[in-house]
Amino acid sequence: MNKKWMVLLLGLVSVCCLWVGVAWAGGWAVLTLESWPEHVVAGEPFTVRYALRQHGNHLISGVEGKVTVVHAETGERLQFAVTDTGNTGYYEAALHLPVAGEWRWHIDSFGRFEMPPLMVQTGTAVPTVAAPVTLLAKPTSFSWVLGLMGVVVMGTAVVLWRRQQTRFAPVAALLGITLCLAGFVVTPVVGTGASEAATPPTAELGEILFVAKGCASCHQHDGVAYNGIRTYMGPDLTDHQVGPEFLRLWLRDPAQVRPQTLMPNLELSDGEIEALIVFLRGNGETGVASKTN
Numbered sequence: 001m002n003k004k005w006m007v008l009l010l011g012l013v014s015v016c017c018l019w020v021g022v023a024w025a026g027g028w029a030v031l032t033l034e035s036w037p038e039h040v041v042a043g044e045p046f047t048v049r050y051a052l053r054q055h056g057n058h059l060i061s062g063v064e065g066k067v068t069v070v071h072a073e074t075g076e077r078l079q080f081a082v083t084d085t086g087n088t089g090y091y092e093a094a095l096h097l098p099v100a101g102e103w104r105w106h107i108d109s110f111g112r113f114e115m116p117p118l119m120v121q122t123g124t125a126v127p128t129v130a131a132p133v134t135l136l137a138k139p140t141s142f143s144w145v146l147g148l149m150g151v152v153v154m155g156t157a158v159v160l161w162r163r164q165q166t167r168f169a170p171v172a173a174l175l176g177i178t179l180c181l182a183g184f185v186v187t188p189v190v191g192t193g194a195s196e197a198a199t200p201p202t203a204e205l206g207e208i209l210f211v212a213k214g215c216a217s218c219h220q221h222d223g224v225a226y227n228g229i230r231t232y233m234g235p236d237l238t239d240h241q242v243g244p245e246f247l248r249l250w251l252r253d254p255a256q257v258r259p260q261t262l263m264p265n266l267e268l269s270d271g272e273i274e275a276l277i278v279f280l281r282g283n284g285e286t287g288v289a290s291k292t293n
């Protein structure tokens with residue numbers, strides 16, 4: 001290679017380095033949605049809140065932003081303004097999606113953050129989680145009614161017995177016992193169902209949160225579809241096998257586990273932590289779904 005080409009090559013390399021350097025110095029940020037909008041109903045307004053951390057560690061205020069949503073089928077496109085909440089690093093936008101279906105969306109705020117698609121339900125549809133809850137509320141009180149009826153019928157049996165009505169007394173007693181037992185049987189079955197329905201720690205939700213909380217900005221995970229900014233600052237989590245107890249502590253507050261760590265505390269809720277654990281542990285002992293679905 002002659003000298004002229006050498007100089008040109010060196011020049012090109014330094015321009016590239018400078019460009020990357022400037023872009024990096026200006027910074028990159030991690031966007032963390034406060035909560036994933038799970039039950040969006042067409043025509044009903046809802047608010048999206050997020051935190052913005054420059055270089056993943058310090059909250060930055062005064063950043064402009066907008067939310068863009070595009071209907072997957074019709075291509076209808078809407079934009080919503082983002083406002084600074086005044087609380088350093090926290091922003092919000094009021095959204096309103098007119099029709100049901102899948103909406104693709106992204107937030108432009110110190111970069112472009114693609115979000116997992118939003119599934120919007122029709123106005124009349126009952127939200128998936130609310131349905132079992134209302135359904136379950138009834139049998140729970142129903143079991144009380146059964147139990148009470150059983151007690152009353154048994155009381156009647158005793159009265160009948162004392163009045164020497166020996167023909168009806170055993171029938172009433174049997175009926176009373178059956179009712180009481182029925183009440184007992186209904187309660188535990190419904191009880192466990194209700195607690196599961198209230199907090200579904202699913203792998204799918206975990207996968208969504210991996211992007212929506214900003215984990216994907218710092219961690220590679222082969223099971224996650226993500227094409228936003230990636231820093232590779234943290235380890236690849238595709239097959240990171242650590243116990244749920246450790247993950248619980250780590251995700252609650254990394255610095256509590258390792259004071260020098262560069263991973264920020266993303267203020268995750270207990271439910272979010274559990275969903276992320278199920279997702280990260282894949283087909284592990286929780287036995288829920290695979291990494292790729």
Ligand code: HEC
Pocket residue numbers: 030055056057210213214215216217218219233234235237240242247250251258260261262263264266276
């Ligand atoms: C700003 C970058 C950044 C973000 C955002 C981030 N992490 Fe990390 N993460 C790191 C770094 C750096 C480490 C290595 C930390 C260390 O060893 O001190 C790490 C380590 C981890 C580990 C391994 C801990 C261990 O020692 O086994 C897990 C698991 C993890 N992160 C999960 C997550 C999840 C889940 C999210 C999203 C809720 C997330 N991280 C968001 C930077 C980040």
